Each structure stands twice: as structure tokens, then as C-alpha cells.
Amino acid sequence: MPFRLSQDESIPRGIRRIAREEIDAAIENLRIKLPAKRDVAVHDARKSLKKLRSLIRMISPCLGDAAKKENAALRELGRALSRMRDAAAMLETVNLLGKKYKREPAARDLAELRSLFVKRRADARSDSEAIATTEAGVTTLRGLRRRLNNWSLGAGVDAMEPGFKRIYSRGRKAYSRAEKNANPENLHELRKRVKDYWYQVRLLESIWQNGSKSPEKELRELQEWLGEAHNLAVLREETTTGGLTALINDYEKELCEKSLAAASKLYDLRPADQVRQIAQLWEAWRDEPARKGAKAATATHVGKSLSAA
Numbered sequence: 001m002p003f004r005l006s007q008d009e010s011i012p013r014g015i016r017r018i019a020r021e022e023i024d025a026a027i028e029n030l031r032i033k034l035p036a037k038r039d040v041a042v043h044d045a046r047k048s049l050k051k052l053r054s055l056i057r058m059i060s061p062c063l064g065d066a067a068k069k070e071n072a073a074l075r076e077l078g079r080a081l082s083r084m085r086d087a088a089a090m091l092e093t094v095n096l097l098g099k100k101y102k103r104e105p106a107a108r109d110l111a112e113l114r115s116l117f118v119k120r121r122a123d124a125r126s127d128s129e130a131i132a133t134t135e136a137g138v139t140t141l142r143g144l145r146r147r148l149n150n151w152s153l154g155a156g157v158d159a160m161e162p163g164f165k166r167i168y169s170r171g172r173k174a175y176s177r178a179e180k181n182a183n184p185e186n187l188h189e190l191r192k193r194v195k196d197y198w199y200q201v202r203l204l205e206s207i208w209q210n211g212s213k214s215p216e217k218e219l220r221e222l223q224e225w226l227g228e229a230h231n232l233a234v235l236r237e238e239t240t241t242g243g244l245t246a247l248i249n250d251y252e253k254e255l256c257e258k259s260l261a262a263a264s265k266l267y268d269l270r271p272a273d274q275v276r277q278i279a280q281l282w283e284a285w286r287d288e289p290a291r292k293g294a295k296a297a298t299a300t301h302v303g304k305s306l307s308a309a
Contacts, residue, residue: 003051004205007289011160012153018203019055022048023145030134030141035125039088042081045137049078052144054199058163062153070144077140080133087120090238093231097247106243113238157282161275167196169271175263182256184233190263191226197266198223207281209288215266222262229255 060067208214
């Protein structure tokens, strides 16, 4: 099922179901050993870990200290897996730059960087320590899966509201820092907070209806732009030619401007107003089946009355 709460399930059941599905997906990907498929598999496993961490942050007021322990374990696993993914991600960025600036003479210098990251990717695929990391990761995830039933979760959306507010507040603060100083560190922090907000919206995607517009698309694009800007900042550290550095700086500036413009709109509400908006949408969505049932019952009653007449 999608990373989304269903209308016919309680919040505790839905949260556990989604967590279980992401854990199982991560384990399945970590078990893939074929070198040619490991880049995609590790990438997908890391995405599942990020979803799980975001989910835990959202319900952290309910979980208390347990949230910190679970998040720390997933964070360490994600960092270990990133070493296997980084070379492949940088290679993708090199190829993207080559396509975007194919008519620029400086783009010829990308060939050396491409060879560097191809070698690093090959080394990562065969690294015995990396393979051991995936096996340890499976053990970590199985332990988390066993503990899901011990999670103490509130029954209503109000139980998640403190988590919603915290996620949105942290995003607003990260945007404010990046808007004042758009250095790579601030932009990377903004990306992490945008991802949390994006996963929150995806979890609640169904509540936007009857003309209300979900910010999912804008958040997805924003985190992609910020991710590419981060890769460019890392790539710049590997670059030795001025011409290529200029291309990186040019593309990074373009991404930064787009990102900050989008973030200013996505974080324009006060946290309390954002939480109130979500709560209202949630209540309307959860009440919808009852309204439809009452409407159908009224229509049936009227129909029978007319037939009797």
C-alpha cells in the first residue's frame, strides 16, 4: 500500500501498518546482493529509512524516549548505507551537469570526474564492510519490527499534532537561516526539514479534497532541487578546474534561487495555523463516510416514501 493513512483504519493501526511496510521494503532491498542492482536497492532502502525516521519524528511526543533510540539506530544505519550510495549519486550529478552544459567547453573536464566516481562506485559494490553493513541493517530492522506493537499511540489526530507542529516549525527556522545565508550547510539542513514535511503530507495525502490543494508536488520538487544543490556542493570539493567550478556555481545558484522562492510559499503559515488547517482537513475527511451514509439513507427514505405515495 502507499505511504498513506487510510480512511477505514485507526491512526495506531495505520502508523504500524506503514512502518511495517517500510521495514519490510528496506529488508528486501538490503538482501539484494547482485552488484549491478545494489545501487538502486541501497537507494530504495535508504528512502524507506528516511520515511521511517520521519514517521518516528511525527509521533515522537507519543513515543517519548523510545523515539530517540529508534531514530538514532536508523540514523546510524542510514549513514553506513550512504557510503554505498554516495558514489552513485555523484555520478548521476556529473552526468546531469554534462547534459545541461554539453555545449560548454568546460564540460569536457567532467570525463575525469566521471572516471573517479565510476571507480568509487565499483569499490563500494565490492566492499566487504559495506556488505556486512547491509546484513547488520537487516538485524536492526527486524528488531524495530518486533517493537512496533509496543508503540504507545494516541487514537486521534490530536495525538500527532505536536509532531506536526514541531516538523513545520523546524522547517520554518531552517528556511529562515537559509534565506539569510544560503550556504551549503543551511541548504542541506533545509532539505532534511523539507523531507520531513513532505513525508508528513504524503502520509495525510487523502485529506486534501473538495478543492483543497495538497502541497505534495511542490515539496517533492523542492527536496529534489535541494538534494541536487547538495550534490553540487560536494562535487565542487572534488573539482580542480576553474571552468568546471564556474558551471557548478552557476547551476547551484539557479537551484538555490528556485528553492528559496518555493520554500517561502510552503512555510508562509504560522505553525499553529498550519496544524489547525491540517486538523480541520483531517476531521472533514474522517467524517466523510458518515456524511455520505446519512445522505444515502435520506435518499433511500425519500424514495420509499414516494413509492408508497
